[in-house]
Amino acid sequence: METNFTPTQNKKINFIDILLGFSRFFVGLLFIFSGFIKANDPTGFGYKLQEYFHVFHMDFLNDYSTWIAVIICGFEIIMGVFLLLGLYRKTVAWGLLLLIIFFTFLTFYSAFFEVVTSCGCFGDAIPLTPWQSFIKDLVLLVFILVIFKYHERIKPVISSSGKRSFAATATVLISFGIGIYTALFLPFIDFLPYKVGNKIPDLMVLPEGKEGDVFEYIYEIKNKATGETKKVTDKEYMDGIWEDDNWEVIGEPTSRLIKKGYQIPIPDLLISDAEGNEVTQEIITSPFYNFIVVSTYIDKLSTADVIALDRINTIIRDLSTQENLRAVLLTASSSDVASKLNTDMDLVLETFYADAVPLKSMVRSNPGVLLMQNGVVLKKWSKLNFPSKEELEKTYLQK
Structure with missing residues (x-):
């Protein structure tokens, strides 16, 4: 029996198919891109997860944050590829919906309560504020709802079941493999200010x-005679009020950002010795080949x-017996912990101290090593x- 469709029905079918196709393309590529960017640096994404763990009182997960990051990134890539290929359409539709609901709640919570300043959705490559991330997730939610409603219309791009199984297996292995590799070694692309080729002093x-x-700056001032109080800006205060003995400042002034300016890439690197003397420039501008071994938390080092x-x-x-070089250990651990390690291992490294935040940005490994000379990361x-x-000696310490 032949079925005839009216022009209106054809138009409706075509519109749905076009909308579904665009939704698949947009969501699939965005999930793949987001997953790859974070899988490039799962350790960094793990640090971001630790912020969320702290907010929700789940700090017991901190030690597993990197591997949780690897799993999340892997699933993002898998969902995106499967969506584009039309594989496991019902499972993918449900997975996307659950993921986006979870991410939307997380970004809204972060934005509304101002608990996490950057969501880490695209790693350090494209920093987004929580509100930007929330809006992005709302847009994605709309397209994912289209996919969820019309997932039965999705047809596999690959016709052969054997080839589909091979594509699915390869996708899973590659998706998780990328994150595992970069977690064990280092990111393929370094988006941080301590990347190879950068001159660190210039970025400070x-x-x-x-x-x-x-x-x-806002001052609260009080009239000594009348008891009147009011708030004035620093500009208003300096425009004659400060000379009037009838007014006195109450408490400390508060500040308000009125114009966002240039952000110094490395604003927080401060290196000191065991006595508390600041030696930052001495360390980072050394003219010799300078091995900087970074171990953020010595007490968290495993046996391996x-x-x-x-x-x-x-x-x-x-190397030091034949080369004119310097070698230091930077850590955020206490001097007592560092001294014990020095005694146990007979370290040739000079030990210095810095905050954990810049150390985590220097190298995504604990321990990890930077080779520097004249302030440049080699x-x-x-x-x-x-x-x-x-x-x-052959590759990096050439005369």
């Missing part, structure tokens, strides 16, 4: 011609980490791929 100051954030640090220490010690390694003495 405001460049000539640039203006930083502009703040307005200690073995890796011992290997790094031994190689640098062997190379970075994780604890697993620090090269041998011979390779360092």
Whole structure:
């Protein structure tokens, strides 16, 4: 029996198919992009997850944050690829819906209660504010609802069941493999200010011609004679009020950001010795080949980490007998913990101290190594791929 469709029905079918096709393309590519960006640096995404864990009193998950990040990134990529290929359409539709509801709640909570300043949706490559992230998730929710409602219309791009199984298996392996590799080694693309080729001292100051954030200061003042109180800006206060003995300032002034300025890439690096003396410039501008070994928290080193640090220490010690170099250990741990490690391992490294935040940005490995000279980052390694003495001499310490 032949069925005839009216022009109106055809138009409706075509519109739904076009809307569904666009939704698949938009959501699929965005999930793949978002997953790949975060999988490039799962350790960094893990730090962001720790902020959420703290907000929801789930700090017991902190030690697993990197591997949770790997799983989340992997699922994002898998969902995006499966959606584009038309695989497991019902499962993917449900998975996308549950994910976007969860992410939308998370970004709204972060934005409304101002508990996390950046969502980490696209890692350090594209920083978004919580409100920007929430709006992005609302847009995605609309398109995912279209996919959820019309998922039965989705047809697999690959006709052969065997090829579909191969594509699905390959997608899963690659999606999780990328995150596992970069978690064990280092990101493929470094979006942080300590990346290879950057001159660190130049990134710690405001460049000539640039203006930083502009703040307005609010004073609360009181008239001594009448008891009247009012609030004035610093400009109003300096415009004659400060000379009037009838007015006195109450309490401390408050500040308000009125113009966002240039953001210094490295505003928080402060290195000190065990006595508290600041030695930042001495360390980062050394003219010698300078191995900076970073171990953010020494007391969190596993047995495998200690073995890796011992290997790094031994190689640098062997190098120091023939090369004019400097080698330091930077940590956020206490001097007592660092001293014990120094005694146990007979470190050739000079130990200095810095806040955990910049140390986590220096190298996504604990321990990890930067090779610097005259303030420039020449190379970075994780604890697993620090090269041998011979390779360092041949490739990186050329005369």
